[in-house]
Amino acid sequence: xxxxxxxxxxxxxxxxxxxxxxxxxxxxxxxxxxxxxxxxxxxxxxxxxxxxxxxxxxxxxxxxxxxxxxxxxxxxxxxxxxxxxxxxxxxxxxxxxxxxxxxxxxxxxxxxxxxxxxxxxxxxxxxxxxxxxxxxxxxxxxxxxxxxxxxxxxxxxxxxxxxxxxxxxxxxxxxxxxxxxxxxxxxxxxxxxxxxxxxxxxxxxxxxxxxxxxxxxxxxxxxxxxxxxxxxxxxxxxxxxxxxxxxxxxxxxxxxxxxxxxxxxxxxxxxxxxxxxxxxxxxxxxxxxxxxxxxxxxxxxxxxxxxxxxxxxxxxxxxxxxxxxxxxxxxxxxxxxxxxxxxxxxxxxxxxxxxxxxxxxxxxxxxxxxxxxxxxxxxxxxxxxxxxxxxxxxxxxxxxxxxxxxxxxxxxxxxxxxxxxxxxxxxxxx
Amino acid sequence: xxxxxxxxxxxxxxxxxxxxxxxxxxxxxxxxxxxxxxxxxxxxxxxxxxxxxxxxxxxxxxxxxxxxxxxxxxxxxxxxxxxxxxxxxxxxxxxxxxxxxxxxxxxxxxxxxxxxxxxxxxxxxxxxxxxxxxxxxxxxxxxxxxxxxxxxxxxxxxxxx
Numbered sequence: 001x002x003x004x005x006x007x008x009x010x011x012x013x014x015x016x017x018x019x020x021x022x023x024x025x026x027x028x029x030x031x032x033x034x035x036x037x038x039x040x041x042x043x044x045x046x047x048x049x050x051x052x053x054x055x056x057x058x059x060x061x062x063x064x065x066x067x068x069x070x071x072x073x074x075x076x077x078x079x080x081x082x083x084x085x086x087x088x089x090x091x092x093x094x095x096x097x098x099x100x101x102x103x104x105x106x107x108x109x110x111x112x113x114x115x116x117x118x119x120x121x122x123x124x125x126x127x128x129x130x131x132x133x134x135x136x137x138x139x140x141x142x143x144x145x146x147x148x149x150x151x152x153x154x155x156x157x158x159x160x161x162x163x164x165x166x167x168x169x170x171x172x173x174x175x176x177x178x179x180x181x182x183x184x185x186x187x188x189x190x191x192x193x194x195x196x197x198x199x200x201x202x203x204x205x206x207x208x209x210x211x212x213x214x215x216x217x218x219x220x221x222x223x224x225x226x227x228x229x230x231x232x233x234x235x236x237x238x239x240x241x242x243x244x245x246x247x248x249x250x251x252x253x254x255x256x257x258x259x260x261x262x263x264x265x266x267x268x269x270x271x272x273x274x275x276x277x278x279x280x281x282x283x284x285x286x287x288x289x290x291x292x293x294x295x296x297x298x299x300x301x302x303x304x305x306x307x308x309x310x311x312x313x314x315x316x317x318x319x320x321x322x323x324x325x326x327x328x329x330x331x332x333x334x335x336x337x338x339x340x341x342x343x344x345x346x347x348x349x350x351x352x353x354x355x356x357x358x359x360x361x362x363x364x365x366x367x368x369x370x371x372x373x374x375x376x377x378x379x380x381x382x383x384x385x386x387x388x389x390x391x392x393x394x395x396x397x398x399x400x401x402x403x404x405x406x407x408x409x410x411x412x413x414x415x416x417x418x419x420x421x422x423x424x425x426x427x428x429x430x
Numbered sequence: 431x432x433x434x435x436x437x438x439x440x441x442x443x444x445x446x447x448x449x450x451x452x453x454x455x456x457x458x459x460x461x462x463x464x465x466x467x468x469x470x471x472x473x474x475x476x477x478x479x480x481x482x483x484x485x486x487x488x489x490x491x492x493x494x495x496x497x498x499x500x501x502x503x504x505x506x507x508x509x510x511x512x513x514x515x516x517x518x519x520x521x522x523x524x525x526x527x528x529x530x531x532x533x534x535x536x537x538x539x540x541x542x543x544x545x546x547x548x549x550x551x552x553x554x555x556x557x558x559x560x561x562x563x564x565x566x567x568x569x570x571x572x573x574x575x576x577x578x579x580x581x582x583x584x585x586x587x588x589x590x591x
Contacts, residue, residue, distance in 0.1 A: 114482070126482070127536070130543035137544060141486055148483075 004029050004396040008404045015115045015125070015408075017067070017417045022407050023253075024392055034389045036381060036411060038256040049371040054080050054342075054363050055166055061359065061373065062160050065417060067110065070103040070151060071352030072359070072373075073161045074225055078348025079359040080166050085340030091331065092168045095154055098322040099161065100224050100350070101315040102150035107353035108270070108308040108315075109147065111415045112195070113140035116305045119409050120202040136198065139191050143312075146184050150319070153177045167336030175327065182323040185316055192316050196288045199309045204302040204413075205406060209390045211299065211383055212263045213272035214245065216351040222273070222280040222314055224351045230276050232297055233262045239349040242358045246374050258382040259374075265382035268355025269414065270307035271298060282321075285314035301387050302413045308353075342366040354415050355379060377416045384414055435470035439586060440491040440548070442477045442484070444498040444534065451506075451558030451571045454578075455497040458554075461579040472586060480533035485541025493589070494548045495582055498534070499558040499571070506559030507570025509578055514538060514551035552585070554578050 008024040025033040045064055049057055057080055062073040074096055081088065088096070113136070114126045123129050130137040148158040156163030156171045163171035173181075216227035217236075229237040229245050237245055248257040260266065274281075274289070278296045281289070289295070289310045294303065345362045355376030362370040387410055395403055441462060447453030456476055463474055475487055488494045494514075502508060518535045519542055541547040556578060559568040567575065 127539050127543050130540050134544045137540070138546075141483065145483065145486065 006392075006396060006400060006403060008400065008407060010404060010408060013408055013411055015118070016412055016415075020411065020416070022388070022404075022411065024388065024403075024407065026392060026396065029393075029396065031389060031392055034385060034392060035253045036384050036388065038254040038381065046371040046373055049361070049368045052368050054084065054339075054361075054366055054368060057359075057361065057368060057371070058164060058166070059160075059162075062164075064373070064375075066159050067107050068103065068352045068354070068357075068417065069160045070099055070155065070164075071350050071357055073155075073164050074100060075348040075350040075352075075357050075359040076361075077164060077166055078226065078350070079346040079361045080348070080363065081339075082346030082348065083344035083361055083363045084166070084342060084346070085344070086167045086337050088168060088337055089334060091326075091329065091334060092337070094322055094326055094329075095169060095172075095331070096164075096225060098319055098326070099151060099154040099164075101319040101322070102147050102154065104224065104315045104353055105312060105319075106144055106147035106151070107415075108312050109140055109143045109195075111353075112199070112305055112308055112312070113137070115412055115415070116409075117198070117202065119405070119412065120204060139194060143188060143191050143195075146188055149184075150181055153181060165336050167338060168334055169336070172331050172333055173326075175331070178323050178327050178331065182320060182327070185320050185323065188316060192313055195309055195312060196291060199292060199306055204300075204305065205409065206300065207302060207387075207391055207394070207410075208299045209301070209387055211386070212261055212266040213275045213297070214261065214266050214268055214356060214379075215273040215276040216349060216356060217277050218280070220280070222277050222282070222285075222318070226349070227351075229349075229356065231262065231266070232272075232275050235262065239358065240347045242347060242349065242360070242374065246358070246379060248374065248378075254381065256378045256381060259379045260382060265386050266379065267301065267304075267383045267414075268351075268376045268379050269304055270311050270353070271301070271304040272355060273351055274298065274307040274310060281310065282314045282317040284317045285310050288313040301383075301410060304413045304415065308415070352376060354417055375417070377414070380414050380416065384411060384416075437473070437491045438471035439493045439495065439589065440473045440475060440488055441495045441497070441582065441586075442475045442487060444477045444480055444484075444496065446479055448563070448565055450560045450562050450564055451556075451567055452499045452561045453565070453567060454499040454556045454558065454571050454575055457567060457572075457575045458497045458579050458582070461575065462582060465579070465583065468586075480537045482537055482540055484534065484537035485544070485546060488541060488548055488551070489546040491548045492550070494551045495554065495585065496534075496551065497554045497578065497582070498556070499561065500555035502555060502557045504557045505570070506557055506568060507574045508557040509574045510555050511581065512553045512555060514553040515542075517553060554582065 006026040010022040021037040023035045058073040058076040061076045062069040064072050152158040153173045155161030213232040217230035218227040246259045275296045343364045348359045358374040360372040443455035443459035445452045445455035556574045
């Protein structure tokens with residue numbers, strides 16, 4: 001509508017982690033301002049690592065986040081291991097993958113059920129949802145508990161993986177632990193199916209915008225740990241070249257930097273992984289994708305949440321496969337693999353729930369001399385803003401409340417972890 | 431074959447021992463655990479900082495006793511025994527009581543909405559002197575911890591009669 005003037009000013013958008021404002025200013029149909037302002041202060045984790053013994057890095061950096069603690073720890077360990085020539089054993093690799101699935105499930109269940117579903121069901125938060133559909137909320141809590149127990153069994157604690165260390169683990173699940181977890185995973189298939197069915201019924205906004213999607217990729221598995229960086233625009237980079245993909249730059253209105261690659265912005269996260277590595281998904285996850293009408297390349301950012309539902313199916317099924325492998329081999333106590341040297345530089349990368357994460361360390365005589373951490377949410381910020389700029393003109397005929405909700409849902413769809421992203425949704429209708 | 435014990439009472443301590451007097455709750459719990467061997471129908475849980483899953487910890491019990499540091503606007507070391515339902519579930523306009531109230535209030539509201547909370551939920555709140563970035567309790571709070579521990583013991587023993 002040519003003469004519409006609208007200002008949206010959401011100070012501290014709710015149901016996201018961290019603090020961000022949405023500021024949108026439209027005057028007479030012309031978009032004057034459209035920002036996602038990150039107002040979180042940087043926490044200088046990278047500086048804290050300097051001077052510390054290399055073995056502390058994963059423990060310090062896992063405290064960057066309570067929901068991606070295993071993701072940060074794993075990326076951190078891979079960076080240290082590559083810097084110091086440490087080769088993890090096959091058992092370590094399997095245990096780390098299973099642990100990662102636990103965290104992926106925990107994070108995705110929280111986001112899909114408690115952060116996104118309330119919007120789609122027209123309620124303000126999970127609490128009214130608990131009153132109107134208690135079985136839905138109990139299911140989410142049950143799935144989260146399984147995911148948390150899986151992590152605790154593998155890395156010693158739910159939140160902050162105390163048993164993960166350079167070269168391996170300091171604690172191992174027993175055969176009984178693994179068998180019990182396997183049974184609970186198999187029993188959870190009903191809950192997973194109900195999750196897919198729930199999202200079959202939920203209506204998410206139809207909005208599309210072409211952009212670049214980037215994820216870690218391996219040809220032989222749906223990859224969360226290691227791999228190469230691959231883009232839907234073409235291109236493959238070893239993780240050591242991450243800087244030539246992220247190209248960070250400062251923006252005035254945000255305490256977190258923005259990134260760009262082959263276009264003005266790119267997207268990481270579940271939808272990016274789905275678009276890049278669909279072929280590698282477990283067959284049951286592909287089935288769920290078909291049921292949910294998801295076929296790569298999906299370019300609706302609101303469907304990032306649905307891609308997470310597909311990943312929930314994949315992670316439960318692959319966790320069962322991993323339990324079977326570990327039970328067949330038998331898990332034995334292993335000393336962590338030793339470093340070949342005490343100085344070097346390494347880049348560790350994982351595709352954590354929200355997207356590609358990079359930890360880059362330099363280590364000299366066993367002490368960290370430099371660290372650079374690039375967080376997935378920071379890599380999404382430019383893409384969110386460009387989405388907002390494209391979306392607003394198409395919804396100017398709606399009420400202020402509807403426009404605000406559409407923008408809040410857009411930001412929420414990315415599952416942003418804002419505290420993590422500020423390393424160095426004020427929708428203001430003016 | 432033994433049956434699972436009756437889930438009569440759960441004592442849930444909330445608090446972060448790295449934040450000065452916010453560690454009061456866990457300290458009370460530590461004292462309770464050391465004081466005697468509690469029967470199987472009494473559970474002691476260190477709840478850390480409250481989250482949505484806190485309400486799951488309370489589910490299935492007949493009574494819950496929560497212990498936490500909180501802003502009572504009273505001299506340090508003061509403490510009160512309160513009905514959690516009245517304070518948190520209904521008193522939305524009241525002052526923010528504890529460091530964890532946003533988490534605890536939401537957790538209890540969620541539990542209430544799901545219908546999984548115990549019939550009776552008692553909240554012991556201890557007024558902190560200092561909740562800065564260090565370990566250790568101030569003297570007034572140490573005294574309160576001892577008093578609250580004794581009160582909780584009396585409460586459990588009285589309920590057994």
